[in-house]
Amino acid sequence: MTTNINFSDLVNFTEKQDEANEALKQFKFILYGGAMGGGKSYWLRWELVKLLLYYFHKYKIRNVAVGLFCEDYPALKDRHLNKIKFEFPSWLGDYYAQDHNFVLKEDYGGGMICFRNLDDVSKYQSAEFAAEAVDELTKNTKDVFDFLRTRLRWPGIEDTKFIAGTNPGGIGHAWVKDMFINNIFDPNEQEKDKFYFIQARATDNPHLPKSYYTTLESLPEQSRKAFLEGDWDLFKGQYFSEWRKDLHVVEPFKIPYEWKKIVCIDYGYSSPSAVYWCAISPEGYFYLYRELYEIQLTYSSLADRIISMTTDSENIRYWVADPSIWSRKGDSGLSGAETMKNTYRDKKRMALDLVQGNNDRVNGWSIIREYLKPFMVGDKKMAKLQVFSTCYEFIRTFPTLIYDAIKVEDCDSDGEDHAADSVRYGIMSNPTPAIVDPMVLKQKLFNQRHKKYLASMKPQKRGLYRMTGY
Numbered sequence: 297m298t299t300n301i302n303f304s305d306l307v308n309f310t311e312k313q314d315e316a317n318e319a320l321k322q323f324k325f326i327l328y329g330g331a332m333g334g335g336k337s338y339w340l341r342w343e344l345v346k347l348l349l350y351y352f353h354k355y356k357i358r359n360v361a362v363g364l365f366c367e368d369y370p371a372l373k374d375r376h377l378n379k380i381k382f383e384f385p386s387w388l389g390d391y392y393a394q395d396h397n398f399v400l401k402e403d404y405g406g407g408m409i410c411f412r413n414l415d416d417v418s419k420y421q422s423a424e425f426a427a428e429a430v431d432e433l434t435k436n437t438k439d440v441f442d443f444l445r446t447r448l449r450w451p452g453i454e455d456t457k458f459i460a461g462t463n464p465g466g467i468g469h470a471w472v473k474d475m476f477i478n479n480i481f482d483p484n485e486q487e488k489d490k491f492y493f494i495q496a497r498a499t500d501n502p503h504l505p506k507s508y509y510t511t512l513e514s515l516p517e518q519s520r521k522a523f524l525e526g527d528w529d530l531f532k533g534q535y536f537s538e539w540r541k542d543l544h545v546v547e548p549f550k551i552p553y554e555w556k557k558i559v560c561i562d563y564g565y566s567s568p569s570a571v572y573w574c575a576i577s578p579e580g581y582f583y584l585y586r587e588l589y590e591i592q593l594t595y596s597s598l599a600d601r602i603i604s605m606t607t608d609s610e611n612i613r614y615w616v617a618d619p620s621i622w623s624r625k626g627d628s629g630l631s632g633a634e635t636m637k638n639t640y641r642d643k644k645r646m647a648l649d650l651v652q653g654n655n656d657r658v659n660g661w662s663i664i665r666e667y668l669k670p671f672m673v674g675d676k677k678m679a680k681l682q683v684f685s686t687c688y689e690f691i692r693t694f695p696t697l698i699y700d701a702i703k704v705e706d707c708d709s710d711g712e713d714h715a716a717d718s719v720r721y722g723i724m725s726n727p728t729p730a731i732v733d734p735m736v737l738k739q740k741l742f743n744q745r746h747k748k749y750l751a752s753m754k755p756q757k758r759g760l761y762r763m764t765g766y
């Protein structure tokens with residue numbers, strides 16, 4: 297006996313969910329965004345089921361894959377995996393826990409929803425999806441969206457779709473709001489008219505118990521507005537929204553020795569010390585080429601580590617550090633700066649040029665912002681700040697900084713800002729590119745090595761110095 301099932305009866309979409317579903321016929325990128333509890337996550341997973349059925353019906357293509365993404369695995373589990381066990385009927389398909397895939401029965405085309413996390417999107421480099429859904433889109437930077445767009449393709453399917461649900465706020469708030477709500481795009485955006493936004497409110501969802509609204513009503517004013525009414529004007533989101541991996545991250549290369557180089561330091565003990573080796577190219581590009589990011593280093597052990605990670609041939613001009621280490625005293629009664637200088641002198645037998653960093657945060661950030669701005673060099677997009685792909689902690693933490701809720705022109709210093717602080721001291725020290733004659737540098741290098749060599753010779757107790765090797 298066959299039982300006829302109407303998809304609409306099965307999912308029983310709310311009015312707003314229906315509106316989102318309808319919009320998908322006309323638009324490619326849909327954001328259902330705003331309040332908590334509006335039914336966003338529910339809509340995303342069921343809309344993917346619907347898209348799989350639709351692709352099979354329309355194109356007769358079997359085993360199509362679509363992806364449902366959350367920022368990390370626990371979120372994926374809480375928002376979806378725990379729910380589909382009860383929500384997706386067993387006659388519809390099977391969930392394969394090891395692969396995190398829900399596969400529709402062959403009768404429905406054998407399509408597959410791949411549940412995936414977004415902690416490192418580059419692992420999906422060779423994957424393709426006919427449709428993608430991102431739950432809590434504002435928890436991601438624009439890089440993630442740009443990358444996922446490149447994975448949105450399936451042979452034979454013209455109308456691929458990107459759907460997302462989200463609350464306001466978070467590191468992605470600004471770019472999501474720009475693109476989906478205000479329709480402000482990058483100049484080269486080719487699909488401007490394919491974006492659609494649906495405002496979610498908690499009251500959209502009749503399936504929620506009344507007590508839940510009472511809970512949202514009781515939140516402090518700002519959270520109440522954001523989570524009950526879905527107000528998008530309360531947050532600014534990512535502080536450096538100009539950051540793009542494809543523009544600012546480069547593969548390591550050998551830095552020419554005539555480039556000017558400095559070391560910048562943000563000191564921490566229970567939080568990490570962040571150290572960057574920076575090189576300024578003759579054209580004025582500012583490269584971060586090495587990183588040290590470690591907790592529980594004393595001032596002297598930090599200086600030791602920096603010395604051991606640096607070779608003489610790098611010809612570092614100066615170290616620039618967090619100004620607070622001039623006032624903070626270590627166990628010895630000396631300031632952090634003095635301790636570092638002493639360690640350097642003992643080890644290297646010369647004085648360290650340790651420069652006090654400028655701590656005008658807002659000004660510093662706006663200079664970094666200038667360094668992030670793209671400009672054209674021929675037909676290539678470039679930016680003044682270039683980060684070696686080996687500076688993992690900078691690349692991880694820099695895009696997660698958000699605006700401060702009170703001092704709105706500053707970034708929130710509760711975020712992981714050590715790497716950004718360190719580079720700010722570096723850039724604020726105004727390291728202009730050095731125009732150096734390579735011959736002069738070579739000579740300097742030779743002198744340095746020679747001095748070291750002489751120092752390493754043990755004086756003979758008596759008699760002449762015996763010469764060999766000539």
Ligand SMILES: Nc1ncnc2c1ncn2[C@@H]1O[C@H](COP(=O)(O)OP(=O)(O)O)[C@@H](O)[C@H]1O
Pocket residue numbers: 307308309310313331332333334335336337338339461501503504
């Ligand atoms: N159309 C629907 N039919 C039945 N339950 C729904 C429907 N839409 C949402 N729900 C349920 O309402 C609750 C909140 O929905 P959810 O999608 O998690 O909201 P949001 O992601 O917007 O916070 C969940 O328990 C969800 O299963």
Ligand SMILES: [Mg+2]
Pocket residue numbers: 336337338375431
């Ligand atoms: Mg949700």
